[in-house]
Amino acid sequence: MTERDTRVNAADSSSVRNVPTGPARKGPTGIEPARITAGQPGGARATAEREGSRVVLDGKGIYYKTLNEQIREEIENGATEVILNNIIGQRYIGTGLAYEGVTVLINGVPGNDLAAFMNGPTLIVNENAQDGVANTMNSGLVIIKGHAGDVLGYGMRGGSVYVRGNVGYRVGIHMKAYGSNLPLIVVGGHARDFLGEYMAGGEIVVLGLDSDVEAVVGSYVGTGMHAGVMYIRGEIADHQLGKEVRIAEPSESDQARIAEIVRHYCAVMGLDSEEVLRRPFHKIYPYTSRPYGRLYVY
Amino acid sequence: MSPRTFLPAEFKVVIDKEACTQCGRCVHQCGWNVYTFDEAERRPVPNHAKCVACHRCVTYCPGEAITIKKNELAFRESDSMSPALIKGIWRQAETGGVQLTGMGNDRPYLRIFDHLLLDACQVTNPSIDPLREPMELRTFLGRKPDLVEVVSSNGKPRLVVELDRQLQLETPILFGGMSYGSVSLNVHRSLAIAAKELGTFMNTGEGGLHADLEPYQDNIIVQCASGRFGVDSDYLKAGAAVEIKIGQGAKPGIGGHLPGEKIDYQVSVTRMIPQGTDALSPAPHHDIYSIEDLRQLIYALKEATDYKPVSVKIACVHNVAAIASGVVRAGADIIYLDGFRGGTGAAPTIIRDHVGIPIEIAIATVDQRMRDEGIRNRASIVAAGGIRGSADVAKAIALGADACAIGTAALVALGCHVCQKCHTGSCSWGICTQRPELTRRIDAEWGASQLVNLVHAWTHEIAEVLGALGVNAIESLRGSRERLRGLGLDTATLEILGVKPAGR
Numbered sequence: 001m002t003e004r005d006t007r008v009n010a011a012d013s014s015s016v017r018n019v020p021t022g023p024a025r026k027g028p029t030g031i032e033p034a035r036i037t038a039g040q041p042g043g044a045r046a047t048a049e050r051e052g053s054r055v056v057l058d059g060k061g062i063y064y065k066t067l068n069e070q071i072r073e074e075i076e077n078g079a080t081e082v083i084l085n086n087i088i089g090q091r092y093i094g095t096g097l098a099y100e101g102v103t104v105l106i107n108g109v110p111g112n113d114l115a116a117f118m119n120g121p122t123l124i125v126n127e128n129a130q131d132g133v134a135n136t137m138n139s140g141l142v143i144i145k146g147h148a149g150d151v152l153g154y155g156m157r158g159g160s161v162y163v164r165g166n167v168g169y170r171v172g173i174h175m176k177a178y179g180s181n182l183p184l185i186v187v188g189g190h191a192r193d194f195l196g197e198y199m200a201g202g203e204i205v206v207l208g209l210d211s212d213v214e215a216v217v218g219s220y221v222g223t224g225m226h227a228g229v230m231y232i233r234g235e236i237a238d239h240q241l242g243k244e245v246r247i248a249e250p251s252e253s254d255q256a257r258i259a260e261i262v263r264h265y266c267a268v269m270g271l272d273s274e275e276v277l278r279r280p281f282h283k284i285y286p287y288t289s290r291p292y293g294r295l296y297v298y
Numbered sequence: 299m300s301p302r303t304f305l306p307a308e309f310k311v312v313i314d315k316e317a318c319t320q321c322g323r324c325v326h327q328c329g330w331n332v333y334t335f336d337e338a339e340r341r342p343v344p345n346h347a348k349c350v351a352c353h354r355c356v357t358y359c360p361g362e363a364i365t366i367k368k369n370e371l372a373f374r375e376s377d378s379m380s381p382a383l384i385k386g387i388w389r390q391a392e393t394g395g396v397q398l399t400g401m402g403n404d405r406p407y408l409r410i411f412d413h414l415l416l417d418a419c420q421v422t423n424p425s426i427d428p429l430r431e432p433m434e435l436r437t438f439l440g441r442k443p444d445l446v447e448v449v450s451s452n453g454k455p456r457l458v459v460e461l462d463r464q465l466q467l468e469t470p471i472l473f474g475g476m477s478y479g480s481v482s483l484n485v486h487r488s489l490a491i492a493a494k495e496l497g498t499f500m501n502t503g504e505g506g507l508h509a510d511l512e513p514y515q516d517n518i519i520v521q522c523a524s525g526r527f528g529v530d531s532d533y534l535k536a537g538a539a540v541e542i543k544i545g546q547g548a549k550p551g552i553g554g555h556l557p558g559e560k561i562d563y564q565v566s567v568t569r570m571i572p573q574g575t576d577a578l579s580p581a582p583h584h585d586i587y588s589i590e591d592l593r594q595l596i597y598a599l600k601e602a603t604d605y606k607p608v609s610v611k612i613a614c615v616h617n618v619a620a621i622a623s624g625v626v627r628a629g630a631d632i633i634y635l636d637g638f639r640g641g642t643g644a645a646p647t648i649i650r651d652h653v654g655i656p657i658e659i660a661i662a663t664v665d666q667r668m669r670d671e672g673i674r675n676r677a678s679i680v681a682a683g684g685i686r687g688s689a690d691v692a693k694a695i696a697l698g699a700d701a702c703a704i705g706t707a708a709l710v711a712l713g714c715h716v717c718q719k720c721h722t723g724s725c726s727w728g729i730c731t732q733r734p735e736l737t738r739r740i741d742a743e744w745g746a747s748q749l750v751n752l753v754h755a756w757t758h759e760i761a762e763v764l765g766a767l768g769v770n771a772i773e774s775l776r777g778s779r780e781r782l783r784g785l786g787l788d789t790a791t792l793e794i795l796g797v798k799p800a801g802r
Contacts, residue, residue: 068601091594096602098531112594117602119531132594135585136522138530154585155526157570173584174525178570198580200571227575289575290558296646296721297395 046070053080060086064111068092075099083107089130092116094123094142112149115142118159131168134161139181143268147189156183156202164188164269169218170197175228177201186265193218197242199225199286205261207276208234215240222284226291230284231258233276241284244291250283304388309351310367311344317363318342324355324364329726329736352717354726386647397647400720400730402548402639402684402706405651410658410787411690415800417781419768426770428761434771435757437701439678440464440607441631462631463607465519465539467701468497469757470772471691473749474636474682474705475521475543475611477503479556479565479577480643480720481709482737483510485729488712488745490514495746496753501703504543504554504579506568507533519609522599524553525579527569531602539632540599541609542592544583547640547657547683549649550613554579556644560723562732593628600629607631614638614660614683615653619667626668626677633677634703635660640683641706643730644721657683658697662795665698665777688756692763697795698777711752712745 043066046057055074059067067090074082080102084093087108094104098119106125115123116135128146135151139159147165153172158181166189173194175183183202188209195217196204208216216234223242231254236247250258258281259273266273311332320340325333332348333355335341349366356364373381386397419425426433440462447458473493478486486508489500494517501519502511506528511518520537522529534540545551556577566573586592596608609632610625612618622633637657642650661681668674681699685691691702710716713727720730728739764772767781775781783800784792792799 065601092598092601095598096531096534113598116598117529117531117534132585132598135595135598136526136529151585155529157526157530170584174578174580176526176571178566178572181570194584197584198578200575200578224578224580226578227572292555292576292578293557295396296398297389297393 048074050074050079053078054083055079055081056083056085058085059088059090059108062090064090064092068095071104072097075102081105094118094121094140097121115140115161118142128165129163134159134185137161137183145269150192153183153185156185157181158183160184160186162186162188162265162268167191170194172196172199172202172204174198174200175202175204177228184261186261188265188269188271190216191218194220194223196222196228196230196284197224199228199230201228203228203257203261204230205258205265206230206232206234207262207265208232209271209276221245222286224291225284225286226289227286229254231261231281232284233279233281236282236284244286244288245284246287248283248285250281254283255281303392305347305385305392306371307346307349307369309349310346310369311349311355312365312367313342313344314361314363314365315341317361319361319363321360323358323360327354327358327726329354329724329731329733350717350719352715352719352726354715398644398721399647399650399718400642400644400722401716401718402641403651404718407638407656409684410656410791410795411684411686411693413785413787414658414693414795414797415783415785416689416692416696416763416767417783418766423768425768426765428758428765431765431770433761433764434773435469435760437467437470437772438464439467439609439632439680439700441677442675444675463605465499465607465632466497467499469753470695470701470760471753471756472498472519472680472701472703473500473708474640474703475501475503475519475541476705476709477505477521477527477556477643478508478568479505479527479560479732481730482728482732482740483508483564484737484740484742484745485709485712486511487742488740488749489708490518491742491746492749492753493517495750498753499538501541502528502537504528505556505565505577506570507536508564508568512536521611522595523579524581524583525577527571527577527579530570534599534602535604537603537606539607539609540603541611541632541634542583542595542599542630543611544586544592545611545613545615545636546642547613547636547638547654548642549645550615550638550654551581552646552649553581554644557723560732565732589624589628592625596629609634609680611636613640614655614657616655618655618660619663622664623667623671623673626673630677632680633664634680634682635664635699637681637683641709642720657681657685657694659791659794661694661697661699662779662797666796669777688759688763691756692760692775693782695772695775696778696782697797698779700776707752708749711748712740 043063046062049056082104085107089111091111092113093110094115096117100120102121104123109127112130113132118140119138120140122141125144129144129148131149133152136155137159142161144163148163148167150168151170156175167187169192186205219240222245263273322335325335330348333342336343351366443459448455473489490511493500494514499519504521504523515536519539521541523543558574558576610630611634614637638654678700680701681694682703685702694702723731725731728736779796782797784797785800
């Protein structure tokens with residue numbers, strides 16, 4: 001950087017006092033100021049096109065914090081359909097969003113923690129999603145037309161996540177059900193290791209569609225699982241299962257539930273449900289609700 | 299024939315027959331079923347083996363007839379194989395189980411607080427009388443700005459820097475996280491009422507927030523732990539701040555396990571899990587395997603709560619300073635350090651007694667590390683795990699803490715006799731139990747007044763210490779290790795603490 005450039009930058013930063021939008025300014029200690037890490041308040045806002053209760057936001061180059069603030073503002077102001085274009089890795093879209101009857105359509109690839117702690121809305125991702133989708137989600141529906149990454153549905157306690165493609169490692173860990181809250185994850189492709197670890201309720205369905213890998217699930221399936229159920233379409237070897245689960249053929253009521261889930265999923269994804277249901281499913285369930293009940297002496 | 303057990307009773311219940319009024323109150327008061335009432339002889343008969351020395355019967359006996367004594371069986375003396383170890387081996391040989399315990403580490407490790415002495419003014423710079431002069435104990439927890447810029451607008455000073463949200467405490471003492479499920483709802487109510495009255499905070503622990511506590515939510519820090527019990531967007535928004543629990547001083551590196559017996563209807567509603575199932579908190583958060591992942595959760599919680607302060611609670615382990623630096627850089631507004639003497643509702647004895655480091659060391663090393671790295675302002679330090687009195691609070695603050703959290707001391711104020719049997723759920727004092735006939739023994743208003751009295755008394759004592767030191771604000775003591783001297787500490791420990799030996 002030339003001397004002149006430096007001067008220009010210094011002038012810029014003083015004119016927009018404490019609203020850092022460019023590279024991090026060094027504090028007196030030589031360490032970047034805390035405010036930079038806290039987000040970039042006052043950054044550029046997304047352009048919005050509104051039509052009735054529908055709004056289109058252009059996310060290109062917009063900082064996540066600003067974008068998410070705008071999404072909340074639009075919904076507060078009556079938008080029920082929010083379309084986000086040019087999304088490139090912005091984190092926390094839908095995080096903590098607690099509204100009924102709102103749909104957010106995402107064009108592009110959203111960043112980590114999509115729909116974390118979400119309570120109510122429907123999120124549709126037309127491409128891939130990244131890690132941490134639906135972390136501790138409470139209710140609502142997340143539809144991902146592409147693949148999703150690791151730790152999807154961690155501690156999820158309600159609502160549904162439908163993924164058309166594959167998912168990564170540690171999916172559905174410690175999902176739990178309570179009362180009418182019954183979390184559901186449906187994976188169109190395959191899932192990697194540690195699926196449903198510590199699972200304490202809810203349902204996971206893996207369909208193994210268009211999968212070119214040998215196994216539709218990885219290893220350590222359901223390790224520490226103590227409630228809930230998984231339905232897997234495809235073969236599973238014993239060594240893939242955690243110590244706390246058993247495998248069985250689905251009962252009649254299981255079959256009915258599988259059909260119900262698959263039909264809804266296929267309707268959403270535009271697939272032929274009868275074709276999907278033609279191949280057999282396996283049921284994975286915990287053999288006790290208290291796997292560690294006899295471990296301790298008082 | 300093999301003996302039923304090798305284990306002798308730990309205590310002897312001695313009843314003075316002259317003083318006993320045969321009222322049978324001891325039978326009803328004991329949560330451990332020690333007593334049966336012999337109708338023929340009209341007297342209570344104790345089963346010594348069941349006694350835990352909680353003194354509930356002693357306190358409530360109208361004739362003051364009951365004494366609890368140690369069952370002092372003589373063993374051949376051995377520094378190596380103590381009676382406690384021998385009994386532990388017997389217990390495990392008979393059951394094959396992992397030994398569980400409650401409360402904090404009871405081993406005779408060095409208590410550093412007891413080897414630190416505070417300074418006072420004499421002759422030169424005069425001391426201050428806190429009874430007649432104002433003492434500022436108000437404490438703000440949260441991220442402070444790197445620079446404070448003030449401009450003049452219309453002749454009035456205006457702060458240019460946007461301040462992060464802070465927690466305002468009227469005294470540098472708050473209540474540590476104890477979950478509903480491990481302690482009773484009346485304990486939670488007592489803590490919440492007291493926190494509001496004192497202008498400080500209680501912490502839900504990881505068991506969710508009962509609906510009855512909603513009126514106190516401005517004085518409640520809600521916890522988000524690996525099990526995510528009771529965590530939803532409403533819960534997160536309810537609290538004044540959110541705490542991510544990574545670890546606990548009593549059991550660093552291991553998860554939690556609330557047995558199904560303790561999950562009654564109310565606990566189940568609050569935790570949002572079915573009644574009677576085990577509540578397992580995994581040892582790590584499986585969505586946090588790195589500082590970057592922690593940062594992701596911190597900011598997810600901030601997004602979900604309109605940027606409330608986020609606290610990260612870690613157990614003090616060998617490398618605590620480096621870990622704390624990472625936690626602060628991950629964006630934590632408060633770092634909660636829990637020392638190895640911190641209490642628990644249940645932990646394997648081996649972990650409680652042998653894992654972690656003292657809070658005194660952790661405060662000093664974390665504070666120093668953050669200063670060295672120029673990030674001390676980015677997070678407040680809350681110290682906990684072995685804070686037993688106001689002297690510990692003053693020393694902890696002098697070592698570099700912003701505030702101290704108390705758990706065990708708060709429970710002792712409610713009647714806890716530190717019998718270390720919290721994990722059994724039979725607490726006769728109604729603290730660490732969900733049995734309705736026991737939990738109703740604590741009246742929340744009474745409990746709150748006990749807690750308010752305790753914290754008021756400690757606050758006065760801290761003000762006395764400040765006055766003696768010749769300062770009129772807790773801020774002047776914070777990190778002021780020059781006002782501490784060590785007595786009987788080795789050179790390396792003094793150096794780590796940043797404290798001179800007495801006399802220098």
